[in-house]
């Protein structure tokens with residue numbers, strides 16, 4: 001196999017990953033739960049390079065997760081829905 005199996009493979013998992021990003025964006029960086037295996041300690045890295053798309057890299061030592069998730073920014077993002 002040339003490529004490892006994609007872990008964030010379903011819409012439900014993508015939604016879970018997005019929820020994790022939102023929690024992370026709200027300022028909580030410790031003990032974030034992995035969207036795949038639910039282990040605490042997943043690391044999220046913002047790799048956003050374009051104005052209308054956000055890229056977040058997920059790293060989890062527990063399950064080996066190492067994947068990017070793209071989230072369209074849509075309208076200009078503000079800190080609403082607090």
Ligand SMILES: [Zn+2]
Pocket residue numbers: 034035036037038039060061062063064065
């Ligand atoms: Zn994990």
